[in-house]
Amino acid sequence: MENQKATAPYLEVSGLVKLFGNDRAVDNISFGVERGKFLTLLGPSGCGKTTTLMSIAGLHGIDGGEIRVGESTYTSFSRKLFLPPEKRDIGMVFQSYAIWPHMTVTQNVAYPLEIRKVDPAEIESRVADVLRLVGLSDMASKLATQLSGGQQQRAALARAIVSNPRLLLFDEPLSNLDLKLREQMRVELKRIQNEVGITSVYVTHDQAEALVMSDEIIVMSKGRIEQTGGPHEIYARPVNRYVSNFIGVANLLEGRVIRVTGPGRGEFEVNHGNERVQLPCCLGEGVSEGASAVLSVRPENVDASREERGAPRLEGEVLEAIFLGNCVDCRVRWGEFEWKVLAHPRDRLRPGERVFLHLDPNHSLAVQP
Amino acid sequence: MSASDKAFVELVHLNKRFGTELAVRDVNLSVARGEFVTLLGPSGCGKTTTLRCIAGLERPDAGEIRIDGQVLTAPERGIHLDPEARNIGMVFQSYAVWPHMTVFDNVAYGLRVRRVAGSEMKARTNKALELVGLGHLGDRYATKLSGGQRQRVALARAIVYEPKVILFDEPLSNLDAKLREQMRIELVRLQREVGITSIYVTHDQSEALVMSDRVVVMDKGVIQQVGDPQTIYARPVNTFVANFIGVANLLEGKLLRRNGGVSELEVPMGGGHAPLHLKAEGAEGASPGQRIILSLRPEDISLHLQRPEGDSSVNLMEAEVIDTVYLGNFLDCQVKVGMHEVGIQIDHFERLARAQKVFLTFRPDHGLCLTE
Numbered sequence: 095m096e097n098q099k100a101t102a103p104y105l106e107v108s109g110l111v112k113l114f115g116n117d118r119a120v121d122n123i124s125f126g127v128e129r130g131k132f133l134t135l136l137g138p139s140g141c142g143k144t145t146t147l148m149s150i151a152g153l154h155g156i157d158g159g160e161i162r163v164g165e166s167t168y169t170s171f172s173r174k175l176f177l178p179p180e181k182r183d184i185g186m187v188f189q190s191y192a193i194w195p196h197m198t199v200t201q202n203v204a205y206p207l208e209i210r211k212v213d214p215a216e217i218e219s220r221v222a223d224v225l226r227l228v229g230l231s232d233m234a235s236k237l238a239t240q241l242s243g244g245q246q247q248r249a250a251l252a253r254a255i256v257s258n259p260r261l262l263l264f265d266e267p268l269s270n271l272d273l274k275l276r277e278q279m280r281v282e283l284k285r286i287q288n289e290v291g292i293t294s295v296y297v298t299h300d301q302a303e304a305l306v307m308s309d310e311i312i313v314m315s316k317g318r319i320e321q322t323g324g325p326h327e328i329y330a331r332p333v334n335r336y337v338s339n340f341i342g343v344a345n346l347l348e349g350r351v352i353r354v355t356g357p358g359r360g361e362f363e364v365n366h367g368n369e370r371v372q373l374p375c376c377l378g379e380g381v382s383e384g385a386s387a388v389l390s391v392r393p394e395n396v397d398a399s400r401e402e403r404g405a406p407r408l409e410g411e412v413l414e415a416i417f418l419g420n421c422v423d424c425r426v427r428w429g430e431f432e433w434k435v436l437a438h439p440r441d442r443l444r445p446g447e448r449v450f451l452h453l454d455p456n457h458s459l460a461v462q463p
Numbered sequence: 464m465s466a467s468d469k470a471f472v473e474l475v476h477l478n479k480r481f482g483t484e485l486a487v488r489d490v491n492l493s494v495a496r497g498e499f500v501t502l503l504g505p506s507g508c509g510k511t512t513t514l515r516c517i518a519g520l521e522r523p524d525a526g527e528i529r530i531d532g533q534v535l536t537a538p539e540r541g542i543h544l545d546p547e548a549r550n551i552g553m554v555f556q557s558y559a560v561w562p563h564m565t566v567f568d569n570v571a572y573g574l575r576v577r578r579v580a581g582s583e584m585k586a587r588t589n590k591a592l593e594l595v596g597l598g599h600l601g602d603r604y605a606t607k608l609s610g611g612q613r614q615r616v617a618l619a620r621a622i623v624y625e626p627k628v629i630l631f632d633e634p635l636s637n638l639d640a641k642l643r644e645q646m647r648i649e650l651v652r653l654q655r656e657v658g659i660t661s662i663y664v665t666h667d668q669s670e671a672l673v674m675s676d677r678v679v680v681m682d683k684g685v686i687q688q689v690g691d692p693q694t695i696y697a698r699p700v701n702t703f704v705a706n707f708i709g710v711a712n713l714l715e716g717k718l719l720r721r722n723g724g725v726s727e728l729e730v731p732m733g734g735g736h737a738p739l740h741l742k743a744e745g746a747e748g749a750s751p752g753q754r755i756i757l758s759l760r761p762e763d764i765s766l767h768l769q770r771p772e773g774d775s776s777v778n779l780m781e782a783e784v785i786d787t788v789y790l791g792n793f794l795d796c797q798v799k800v801g802m803h804e805v806g807i808q809i810d811h812f813e814r815l816a817r818a819q820k821v822f823l824t825f826r827p828d829h830g831l832c833l834t835e
Contacts, residue, residue, distance in 0.1 A: 281788055305791050326812045329791045342791040394792045394810055416648065417672050419696050419709040420762045420808060436792065438762075439693065 104129035104164060104293050105150070105261060111158030111171075112145050119145045121317035122158065127310070130291040132284065134304040137314035137340070143297045146314075147263055150295060151186060152179035163260055185254030185292070187267045193249050195239045199230055202238060203252045210257065224252040227286055244275045251283070255290050262287065264296040268303065280306045301341045305329065313337050329392075333379045334462040338390040345396065345433055347389040351375075351460050354383045362389045362460050366429045373406055373453060378461040387460040393436040395457035398426060398449040408451040415443045426451060471496040471660055472517070472628055477526035479512050486512045487523070488684040494628075494662060499654055501663045503671040504681035505707070510664045513681075514630050517662065518553060519546035530627050552621030552629040552659075560605045560616045566592065567601035570619045591623040594657050610642050611649045618653055629654075631663040635670065647673045668708050672696065680704050698745075701835045705758040712759040712805045716741075718749050718832070726832045728755050732801025739801070741778045743830030756833045761808035763829035766796065767822040768813075778830065780805075780823040784815045798823070 103126025112120040120142040127133045135143035149156050152168060155176060161168040168177045193202045200221055207217045225231050228248040238246060247267060254262060268276045268283075284307045287294050298304055304311050305325045313320045313328065313336075321333045332338035335346060349364035354377065362375045373389065381387050398412070410428035417439065424443055426433040433451060437443050470493035479487040487509045494500045502510035515521040517528055519535065527537040530551075535544045561569055571588040579587070592598045595615040600608070605616060621629050635643045635650070651674040654661050665671055671678045672692040680687045680695065680703075688700045699705035702713055716730035719740070726746045730739045746755055771779065782798035782805065789795075794809040798821060807823065815821070 281786075302790060306788050325789050325791075329789075330812065392792060414648075417692050417696075418669060419672050419692075420760065439696070442693070 103127055104131075105133075105295070106162045107146070107150070107159070108162075109159035110146065110149060110156060110161065112142075112149055112154070113157045114145075118317050120149065120156075123314075123317070123319050124159075125312055125319070125322060127293055127295065129293055131309040132287055132294045132296065132307060134296045134298060134308040134311045135314060136298060136301060136304040136311055137320075138299055140316075141314040142317040143299075143314050144265060147265055147295060147297045150261070151184055151263055152177060152182050183257075183260045185257070185259040185262045187247070187250050187254050187262070187264045189266045189269050193238045193246055193253065195237065198235050198237055199225070199241070199249050199252075200234045202249055203256050206253060206257045220256055221252075224256045227255075227289060228252045229282075243271050244279060247271065247279065251286065255286075255292060258290070259292065262292045262294040264294065264298075266298055266300075269298075269300070276303075283307065305341070313340060330457075331378065331459065332390060332461055335388045335390070338388070338459075338461055343393055343434055345389075345391045345393065345431075347391075347431065348463070349387065349389060351377065351381055351383055351385050351387050359455075360460060362387065362458070364389065366431075371406055371408070373458060374455040375458040375460045376456065378459050380462055381460050386463055388463050390459045390461050391453055392457065393423075393434040394421075395454055396433055396435045397452040397454070398424060398433075398435045398437055398443060399441070399452065400447070400449060402450045403452055406453075408453070410449060410451055412443050412445050412447045412449055415445055470494065471498075471531055472662065473527075473529040474513070474517070475527040475529070477513065477516060477523050477528065479509075479516055479521060479523045485684050487516065490526070490684075490686055492679060492686070492689070494660060496660055497658045499651065499661045499663065499674060499676045500679060501665060501671040501675040501677075502679050502681060503665055503668060503707075504687075505666055507683075508681040509684035510666075510679075510681050511632060512684075514632060514662060514664045517628075518551055518630055519544060519549050550624070550626050550628075552624060552626035554617050554621050554629060554631045554634050560608075560613050560620075562604070562606045564605060565601065566597055566603050566605060566608070566616055566619075569605055569616050570623050573620065574623060587623055587625070591619040594622060595619045595653060596656070610646065614646055614649055615653060618650075618657070622657065622659060626659075628660045628662065631661065633665055636665070636667070643670075650674065672708070678708075680707065682707075698831065699758065699833070702756050702758070702833055705831075705833065710761055710806060712761065712764075712803075713833075714757040714759070714800075714803055714805075716755050716757060718746055718751055718753045718755045720751050721746070721749075725827055726755070728757060728832060730757065730801075730803075732803075734802060736801050739780060741780075741830065742827040743778075743832050744828055746832035746834055749832070749834050753834065756835075758831045758833055759805070759825060760829070761795070761806045762810075763825055764805070764807045765824045766798075766807055766809055766813065767824065770822050771824055777824045777826050782821050782823050784817055784819045784821060786817065787815050 105127040108124045110120050110123050135146055137143050148154055150161055156169055156171055158171050160170045167175050168182055203221050204217050225234055228251055230248050268279050280303055308325055311328050312322045315336055321337045329341055338344045347364045349362055351360050352363045353361040358377050360375055360377045362373045364371050408428055410426040413425040413427050416423040422437040422439050424435040424437050426435055472494040474490050474492040477487055477490040504510050516523045522543055523536055523538055528535045534542055535549055570591055571584055574584045592601055595618050597615050635646050647670055677691055678695050679689050682703050688704050696708055705711040714730050716728045719727045719729050725742050727742055732738055743757055780800050782800045785797040785799055787794055787796045796807045796809055798805050
């Protein structure tokens, strides 16, 4: 390992712009990834995440900014620098498995080393090592066509990491797998990345995938960055309505912050029929007194009970209680608003029941609209 | 269900053999009028064979099937009604709706084939469309419908014959995850509205939990347990059911004694460590020394960073963190308790390091002792 400050980014993207005609597919974004870390670019289709990844890979030129890895500049718009993709020392894993059907697993994985003319004995031992790492040792002599979807993706990963590249880029690699396998592969992929310690950038539209796998997440929309942060930070402290809604499930109430009561604390007011209801809350980034805001409360942070436990008094009617085993997914009508509440199965809430909703101010966050 | 509620569909000592293999083994089941019952189990458990026996698509080797008092099949007495004569509707795939036909024609198709007279055909089709809430959309082409509306067409097509029972064979399994979740709720609402007795086959436990009045868990051709979703989840009768429905941590040990309705058990920790002594429910009929498997749900275990003080009525275990997976609303945490690996679901965020020492507690009434 080279001697480097732990905090200096290894991959650095600054002021990246990419145009498709008049469309600003990537609109002046900057971020860095520390060596060995796992960064996810998350957003809906058309948000610019894949274009950003392709810019790092060098699969197209850029219209502004710079991309640097370690000491070497990959692309610089102002300095007219462009390193061809094959010189970037990058491993890639795509949605389509992209492994050669006429070759065995071993031949597929050995290929990147063979074109680099690595010594055959070393090829053999390195291929054996990575196949063990991805759990394909038993499949080494099988043809790629004899593998299941999950196994093919493991083979593709083995091929991407066998030459120990500077960067690993992933473009929705799990989206063709069925749900159970996908859940299992998330954890597996993260474990392998952790073990090999290769700096990784992962593109997905699947928020659960991003939460499970990433050291850091960048939430994108319309070519711009909405928020950057660790999984828990993004989930618990979204900066605006868009992020709150895109990551996980949230109750989003429109209203106003009427008072700041302390550092990061305030009171949120929402119209409820002819009444106005005040709810103590935390203040998100850029939310100040008097501002229009959105109160974001996760379903697991709303407590529905048959007993009233003090103000503010939110009384509603259970519309639906869907038993999921480890939790009960409830809808509670409160005037025109339908609360999503995750209740404990032992509470046995039933449709038609009157309940009182209690919000924990520590988990009620006023965010920008 | 009240005792006076007569069994509407009855399966009595049903057996079905394929070659030397008993696919359905002595299945007994009563379904009440209007009830939604799900046959749940892994592939090869006998659920689909049971359904096909009810439909008349398979001939059982022994036993009897009755609907509303009428015997449909009784091989020992030489009775076997053909599928067409059974007055049963079937829904296989929610999307088996013809795109080139209008909603009305889709639903009327079966009646036309059977040469039902024009006026009666119209009346019955309209009635079925009314029942599923599509009365106003008869002229629309099936391609112009939402997923939920297509589901309604599929159901209307099954009920237009005014069947006594509808059989569903994994109708949602080809849909993508998001649509499937939506359709579950939609389908069960529709069934309640129409009020038709339904038997539903699936291998998907969450589907069964969400939709059913009662769940029949099957394995190897045998019914393992019958109960409402909450009971099946909270009080599984054996390790197969505990494992198949939801996630269960299963710790093997032995019963020390029964004490005032609570089972006290000993769970070996391995590696020269002293065994754990725990209290839990269940194992009512077991005797001291008997092998016990303790079933613990991940969401019923609490994790503490410091040794919790006081409360000696809860069970305490020392553990070491193996790994965590952050899911937003939950943190899935794998820990080691002696030689056992235990999964915990934490409902708040906690920064845990690998190999960190933690403490687990669970209430005796949240642990369940199983004997098989």
